[in-house]
Amino acid sequence: MPELPTNETVPQRITVLGAGSWGTSFAKVLADAGRDVTMWARRAELAEEIAERGSNERYLPGVRLPDSLHATSDATRALDGADAVVLAVPSQTLRANLSGWLELLPDSGPLVSLAKGVELGTLKRMSEVIVEVTGVDERRVVVVAGPNLAREIAREQPSAAVLACTDHERAVSIQRASFNEYFRPYTHTDVIGCELGGSCKNVIAMACGVAAGLGYGTNTMATLITRGLAEIARLGAKLGADPLTFSGLAGVGDLVATCSSPLSRNRTFGERLGKGESLDQAQQATGGQVAEGVKSCSSIRELANEQGVDMPLTDAMHRLCHDGRSPRQVGAELLGRAKKPEWD
DSSP states (O other), X not given: OOOOOOSSOOOOEEEEEOOSHHHHHHHHHHHHTTOEEEEEOSSHHHHHXXXXXXXXXXXXXXXXXXXXXXXXXXXXXXXXXXXXXXXXXXXXXXXXXXXXXXXXXXXXXXXXXXXXXXXXXXXXXXXXXXXXHHOOOGGGEEEEESSOOHHHHHTTXXXXXXXXXXXXXXXXXXXXXXXXXXXXXEEESOHHHHHHHHHHHHHHHHHHHHHHHTTOOHHHHHHHHHHHHHHHHHHHHHHTOOGGGGGSIIIIIHHHHHHHOTTOHHHHHHHHHHTTOOHHHHHHHTTTOOOTHHHHHHHHHHHHHHHTOOOHHHHHHHHXXXXXXXXXXXXXXXXXXXXXXXXX
Protein backbone atom coordinates (compact mmCIF):
# COMPACT_ATOMS: atom_id res chain seq x y z
CA MET A 1 0.00 0.00 0.00
CA PRO A 2 1.37 3.50 -0.85
CA GLU A 3 2.62 5.56 2.06
CA LEU A 4 0.97 8.83 3.06
CA PRO A 5 2.72 11.81 4.68
CA THR A 6 3.34 11.42 8.39
CA ASN A 7 3.00 15.04 9.47
CA GLU A 8 0.28 14.48 12.08
CA THR A 9 -0.54 11.80 14.63
CA VAL A 10 -3.04 9.29 13.31
CA PRO A 11 -6.07 8.65 15.56
CA GLN A 12 -5.98 5.01 16.58
CA ARG A 13 -9.06 4.64 18.79
CA ILE A 14 -12.05 5.85 16.78
CA THR A 15 -15.73 5.83 17.75
CA VAL A 16 -18.47 5.83 15.11
CA LEU A 17 -21.79 7.11 16.45
CA GLY A 18 -24.50 5.64 14.24
CA ALA A 19 -24.94 2.22 12.66
CA GLY A 20 -26.78 2.93 9.42
CA SER A 21 -25.37 1.92 6.04
CA TRP A 22 -22.85 4.76 5.66
CA GLY A 23 -21.79 4.74 9.31
CA THR A 24 -21.21 0.99 9.20
CA SER A 25 -19.35 1.19 5.89
CA PHE A 26 -17.07 3.97 7.15
CA ALA A 27 -16.43 2.03 10.35
CA LYS A 28 -15.36 -0.91 8.17
CA VAL A 29 -13.08 1.39 6.16
CA LEU A 30 -11.39 2.55 9.37
CA ALA A 31 -11.07 -0.99 10.74
CA ASP A 32 -9.61 -2.23 7.44
CA ALA A 33 -7.12 0.64 7.66
CA GLY A 34 -5.90 -0.77 10.98
CA ARG A 35 -7.77 1.42 13.45
CA ASP A 36 -9.40 0.29 16.69
CA VAL A 37 -13.04 1.05 15.95
CA THR A 38 -16.09 0.96 18.20
CA MET A 39 -19.56 1.60 16.81
CA TRP A 40 -22.52 2.90 18.76
CA ALA A 41 -25.94 1.63 17.69
CA ARG A 42 -29.19 2.97 19.12
CA ARG A 43 -30.73 -0.51 19.26
CA ALA A 44 -29.07 -3.06 21.53
CA GLU A 45 -29.96 -5.94 19.20
CA LEU A 46 -28.17 -4.25 16.29
CA ALA A 47 -25.06 -3.62 18.40
CA GLU A 48 -25.13 -7.30 19.39
CA GLU A 49 -25.45 -8.43 15.78
CA ILE A 50 -22.45 -6.31 14.73
CA ALA A 51 -20.32 -7.34 17.72
CA GLU A 52 -21.14 -11.05 17.81
CA ARG A 53 -22.03 -11.99 14.23
CA GLY A 54 -20.01 -9.44 12.28
CA SER A 55 -22.96 -8.30 10.20
CA ASN A 56 -25.53 -5.54 9.83
CA GLU A 57 -28.11 -7.27 7.66
CA ARG A 58 -30.70 -4.50 7.73
CA TYR A 59 -28.39 -1.89 6.26
CA LEU A 60 -25.61 -3.90 4.57
CA PRO A 61 -27.00 -7.34 3.75
CA GLY A 62 -24.42 -9.96 2.87
CA VAL A 63 -21.42 -7.90 4.02
CA ARG A 64 -18.95 -9.46 6.46
CA LEU A 65 -17.61 -6.92 8.93
CA PRO A 66 -14.06 -7.13 10.35
CA ASP A 67 -13.58 -9.11 13.54
CA SER A 68 -11.75 -6.08 14.96
CA LEU A 69 -14.90 -3.94 14.72
CA HIS A 70 -16.61 -3.56 18.11
CA ALA A 71 -20.15 -2.36 18.81
CA THR A 72 -22.25 -1.30 21.77
CA SER A 73 -25.53 0.50 22.50
CA ASP A 74 -23.91 2.27 25.47
CA ALA A 75 -22.68 5.70 24.32
CA THR A 76 -20.53 6.17 27.42
CA ARG A 77 -18.70 2.93 26.75
CA ALA A 78 -18.39 3.67 23.03
CA LEU A 79 -16.79 7.07 23.59
CA ASP A 80 -14.46 6.07 26.41
CA GLY A 81 -10.88 6.86 25.36
CA ALA A 82 -11.74 7.90 21.79
CA ASP A 83 -9.05 9.76 19.83
CA ALA A 84 -11.57 10.76 17.15
CA VAL A 85 -15.36 10.63 16.84
CA VAL A 86 -17.31 9.99 13.64
CA LEU A 87 -20.87 11.38 13.60
CA ALA A 88 -22.97 9.11 11.39
CA VAL A 89 -26.57 10.07 12.15
CA PRO A 90 -29.09 11.72 9.77
CA SER A 91 -28.63 15.46 9.32
CA GLN A 92 -31.96 16.49 10.82
CA THR A 93 -31.28 14.52 14.02
CA LEU A 94 -27.64 15.57 14.45
CA ARG A 95 -28.36 18.47 16.82
CA ALA A 96 -30.51 16.41 19.19
CA ASN A 97 -28.07 13.50 19.21
CA LEU A 98 -25.06 15.76 19.80
CA SER A 99 -26.82 17.44 22.71
CA GLY A 100 -27.27 14.05 24.33
CA TRP A 101 -23.62 13.11 23.80
CA LEU A 102 -22.16 16.47 24.79
CA GLU A 103 -20.73 15.45 28.16
CA LEU A 104 -19.24 12.27 26.71
CA LEU A 105 -17.27 13.71 23.79
CA PRO A 106 -13.48 13.89 24.13
CA ASP A 107 -11.89 17.27 24.91
CA SER A 108 -9.63 17.05 21.88
CA GLY A 109 -9.31 15.21 18.60
CA PRO A 110 -11.26 15.38 15.33
CA LEU A 111 -15.05 15.29 15.08
CA VAL A 112 -15.80 13.76 11.69
CA SER A 113 -19.16 14.45 10.04
CA LEU A 114 -20.72 11.94 7.63
CA ALA A 115 -24.09 13.75 7.59
CA LYS A 116 -25.11 15.51 4.38
CA GLY A 117 -27.81 18.14 4.72
CA VAL A 118 -28.85 21.66 5.69
CA GLU A 119 -30.68 21.88 9.00
CA LEU A 120 -34.34 22.86 8.86
CA GLY A 121 -35.07 26.12 10.67
CA THR A 122 -31.50 27.27 11.27
CA LEU A 123 -30.33 26.67 7.65
CA LYS A 124 -26.94 25.65 9.03
CA ARG A 125 -24.56 23.19 7.46
CA MET A 126 -23.64 20.16 9.56
CA SER A 127 -20.21 21.49 10.54
CA GLU A 128 -21.90 24.66 11.77
CA VAL A 129 -24.34 22.61 13.85
CA ILE A 130 -21.45 20.68 15.39
CA VAL A 131 -19.57 23.85 16.30
CA GLU A 132 -22.68 25.52 17.69
CA VAL A 133 -23.77 22.58 19.87
CA THR A 134 -20.35 21.51 21.14
CA GLY A 135 -18.54 24.85 21.25
CA VAL A 136 -15.44 23.30 19.65
CA ASP A 137 -13.11 25.19 17.34
CA GLU A 138 -14.17 24.71 13.71
CA ARG A 139 -10.65 23.39 13.01
CA ARG A 140 -11.58 20.18 14.85
CA VAL A 141 -14.41 19.37 12.43
CA VAL A 142 -13.68 17.20 9.39
CA VAL A 143 -16.34 16.70 6.71
CA VAL A 144 -16.49 13.56 4.53
CA ALA A 145 -17.82 14.09 1.01
CA GLY A 146 -17.68 12.50 -2.43
CA PRO A 147 -19.21 9.57 -4.35
CA ASN A 148 -19.71 7.35 -1.33
CA LEU A 149 -22.42 4.77 -2.02
CA ALA A 150 -22.21 2.76 1.17
CA ARG A 151 -22.86 -0.74 -0.21
CA GLU A 152 -20.17 -0.44 -2.88
CA ILE A 153 -17.61 0.71 -0.32
CA ALA A 154 -18.62 -2.05 2.08
CA ARG A 155 -18.06 -4.54 -0.74
CA GLU A 156 -14.55 -3.09 -1.10
CA GLN A 157 -15.07 -1.69 -4.59
CA PRO A 158 -12.43 1.01 -5.32
CA SER A 159 -13.74 4.37 -4.11
CA ALA A 160 -12.48 7.85 -3.35
CA ALA A 161 -13.65 10.57 -0.97
CA VAL A 162 -12.80 14.09 0.13
CA LEU A 163 -11.96 14.99 3.72
CA ALA A 164 -12.47 18.71 4.23
CA CYS A 165 -11.28 20.72 7.21
CA THR A 166 -10.16 24.31 7.67
CA ASP A 167 -7.11 22.81 9.43
CA HIS A 168 -5.43 20.88 6.63
CA GLU A 169 -3.21 18.88 8.98
CA ARG A 170 -6.28 17.54 10.76
CA ALA A 171 -7.76 16.47 7.42
CA VAL A 172 -4.47 14.68 6.72
CA SER A 173 -4.71 12.83 10.04
CA ILE A 174 -8.12 11.40 9.09
CA GLN A 175 -6.83 10.70 5.59
CA ARG A 176 -4.10 8.54 7.08
CA ALA A 177 -6.57 6.91 9.49
CA SER A 178 -8.95 5.84 6.70
CA PHE A 179 -6.62 5.11 3.77
CA ASN A 180 -6.68 1.45 2.75
CA GLU A 181 -6.45 -0.77 -0.32
CA TYR A 182 -9.92 0.09 -1.63
CA PHE A 183 -10.65 3.52 -0.13
CA ARG A 184 -8.61 6.52 -1.31
CA PRO A 185 -9.34 9.78 0.57
CA TYR A 186 -8.19 13.19 -0.65
CA THR A 187 -7.93 16.33 1.49
CA HIS A 188 -9.50 19.76 1.03
CA THR A 189 -9.90 22.97 2.99
CA ASP A 190 -13.18 24.09 1.37
CA VAL A 191 -15.63 22.88 3.99
CA ILE A 192 -18.45 25.07 2.64
CA GLY A 193 -18.22 23.73 -0.90
CA CYS A 194 -17.87 20.09 0.16
CA GLU A 195 -20.87 20.30 2.48
CA LEU A 196 -23.05 22.07 -0.08
CA GLY A 197 -22.15 19.52 -2.74
CA GLY A 198 -23.04 16.67 -0.40
CA SER A 199 -26.30 18.27 0.70
CA CYS A 200 -27.65 19.52 -2.60
CA LYS A 201 -26.87 16.40 -4.63
CA ASN A 202 -29.52 14.48 -2.68
CA VAL A 203 -32.17 16.83 -4.02
CA ILE A 204 -30.94 16.57 -7.60
CA ALA A 205 -30.83 12.77 -7.25
CA MET A 206 -34.51 12.83 -6.29
CA ALA A 207 -35.23 14.83 -9.45
CA CYS A 208 -33.36 12.25 -11.54
CA GLY A 209 -35.34 9.50 -9.85
CA VAL A 210 -38.60 11.26 -10.66
CA ALA A 211 -37.52 11.50 -14.30
CA ALA A 212 -36.69 7.79 -14.37
CA GLY A 213 -40.07 7.00 -12.83
CA LEU A 214 -41.74 8.99 -15.58
CA GLY A 215 -39.88 6.91 -18.16
CA TYR A 216 -37.45 9.58 -19.37
CA GLY A 217 -34.03 8.65 -20.70
CA THR A 218 -30.39 9.67 -20.84
CA ASN A 219 -30.86 13.15 -22.30
CA THR A 220 -33.15 14.09 -19.44
CA MET A 221 -30.77 12.65 -16.83
CA ALA A 222 -27.80 14.50 -18.32
CA THR A 223 -29.80 17.72 -18.36
CA LEU A 224 -30.86 17.36 -14.73
CA ILE A 225 -27.36 16.51 -13.53
CA THR A 226 -25.79 19.40 -15.43
CA ARG A 227 -28.39 21.98 -14.48
CA GLY A 228 -28.36 20.65 -10.94
CA LEU A 229 -24.62 21.19 -10.76
CA ALA A 230 -25.12 24.73 -12.05
CA GLU A 231 -27.56 25.65 -9.28
CA ILE A 232 -25.38 24.05 -6.60
CA ALA A 233 -22.40 26.06 -7.85
CA ARG A 234 -24.46 29.28 -7.82
CA LEU A 235 -25.35 28.77 -4.18
CA GLY A 236 -21.76 27.82 -3.36
CA ALA A 237 -20.39 30.96 -4.99
CA LYS A 238 -22.78 33.10 -2.98
CA LEU A 239 -21.72 31.44 0.28
CA GLY A 240 -17.99 31.66 -0.39
CA ALA A 241 -17.13 28.19 -1.67
CA ASP A 242 -14.26 27.54 -4.06
CA PRO A 243 -15.82 27.06 -7.55
CA LEU A 244 -13.30 24.29 -8.34
CA THR A 245 -14.74 22.17 -5.53
CA PHE A 246 -17.83 21.49 -7.62
CA SER A 247 -15.69 20.08 -10.43
CA GLY A 248 -14.23 17.46 -8.10
CA LEU A 249 -15.29 14.46 -6.06
CA ALA A 250 -17.47 16.46 -3.66
CA GLY A 251 -19.30 18.09 -6.56
CA VAL A 252 -19.72 16.35 -9.89
CA GLY A 253 -18.37 13.05 -8.50
CA ASP A 254 -20.96 12.76 -5.76
CA LEU A 255 -23.68 14.11 -8.04
CA VAL A 256 -23.10 11.56 -10.80
CA ALA A 257 -22.97 8.62 -8.38
CA THR A 258 -26.06 9.61 -6.43
CA CYS A 259 -28.12 10.54 -9.48
CA SER A 260 -27.22 7.42 -11.46
CA SER A 261 -27.18 4.50 -9.07
CA PRO A 262 -30.13 2.35 -7.97
CA LEU A 263 -28.27 2.09 -4.62
CA SER A 264 -29.03 5.77 -3.98
CA ARG A 265 -31.93 6.15 -1.54
CA ASN A 266 -32.74 9.60 -2.88
CA ARG A 267 -32.88 8.43 -6.48
CA THR A 268 -34.99 5.42 -5.48
CA PHE A 269 -37.32 7.66 -3.52
CA GLY A 270 -37.72 10.01 -6.49
CA GLU A 271 -38.34 7.15 -8.89
CA ARG A 272 -41.21 5.90 -6.73
CA LEU A 273 -42.72 9.39 -6.71
CA GLY A 274 -42.35 9.55 -10.49
CA LYS A 275 -44.32 6.31 -10.76
CA GLY A 276 -47.18 7.87 -8.81
CA GLU A 277 -46.53 6.55 -5.31
CA SER A 278 -47.15 8.66 -2.21
CA LEU A 279 -44.41 9.97 0.09
CA ASP A 280 -45.14 7.16 2.56
CA GLN A 281 -45.00 4.48 -0.12
CA ALA A 282 -41.76 5.90 -1.51
CA GLN A 283 -40.22 5.92 1.97
CA GLN A 284 -41.06 2.26 2.43
CA ALA A 285 -39.22 1.51 -0.81
CA THR A 286 -36.00 2.80 0.72
CA GLY A 287 -36.23 0.17 3.46
CA GLY A 288 -37.11 2.70 6.12
CA GLN A 289 -33.79 4.52 5.67
CA VAL A 290 -33.82 8.29 5.47
CA ALA A 291 -33.93 9.92 2.03
CA GLU A 292 -32.20 13.13 3.10
CA GLY A 293 -33.39 15.07 0.06
CA VAL A 294 -37.02 15.03 1.22
CA LYS A 295 -36.27 17.47 4.03
CA SER A 296 -33.17 19.06 2.56
CA CYS A 297 -35.10 20.31 -0.47
CA SER A 298 -37.00 22.61 1.89
CA SER A 299 -34.04 23.88 3.91
CA ILE A 300 -31.85 24.35 0.82
CA ARG A 301 -34.68 26.14 -0.95
CA GLU A 302 -35.08 28.49 2.00
CA LEU A 303 -31.33 29.10 2.15
CA ALA A 304 -31.26 29.86 -1.58
CA ASN A 305 -34.18 32.28 -1.27
CA GLU A 306 -32.45 34.00 1.64
CA GLN A 307 -29.31 34.40 -0.47
CA GLY A 308 -31.20 35.46 -3.61
CA VAL A 309 -30.03 32.40 -5.58
CA ASP A 310 -32.22 30.76 -8.24
CA MET A 311 -32.46 26.97 -7.69
CA PRO A 312 -35.37 25.77 -9.86
CA LEU A 313 -34.79 22.02 -9.46
CA THR A 314 -34.62 22.33 -5.68
CA ASP A 315 -37.77 24.43 -5.71
CA ALA A 316 -39.51 21.85 -7.89
CA MET A 317 -38.63 19.02 -5.49
CA HIS A 318 -39.97 21.02 -2.57
CA ARG A 319 -43.25 21.62 -4.39
CA LEU A 320 -43.49 17.94 -5.30
CA CYS A 321 -42.76 16.65 -1.79
CA HIS A 322 -44.51 19.29 0.30
CA ASP A 323 -46.93 21.35 -1.79
CA GLY A 324 -48.99 18.61 -3.39
CA ARG A 325 -47.73 19.03 -6.95
CA SER A 326 -47.59 15.97 -9.23
CA PRO A 327 -44.42 14.89 -11.02
CA ARG A 328 -45.81 15.92 -14.40
CA GLN A 329 -46.89 19.30 -13.06
CA VAL A 330 -43.44 20.20 -11.75
CA GLY A 331 -41.89 18.90 -14.98
CA ALA A 332 -44.11 21.12 -17.06
CA GLU A 333 -43.35 24.10 -14.81
CA LEU A 334 -39.60 23.55 -15.20
CA LEU A 335 -39.84 23.29 -18.99
CA GLY A 336 -42.06 26.37 -19.12
CA ARG A 337 -39.62 28.66 -17.33
CA ALA A 338 -38.46 31.80 -19.14
CA LYS A 339 -35.80 31.24 -21.80
CA LYS A 340 -32.31 32.53 -20.96
CA PRO A 341 -28.59 32.04 -21.72
CA GLU A 342 -27.06 28.92 -20.18
CA TRP A 343 -24.76 30.71 -17.73
CA ASP A 344 -27.25 33.26 -16.36
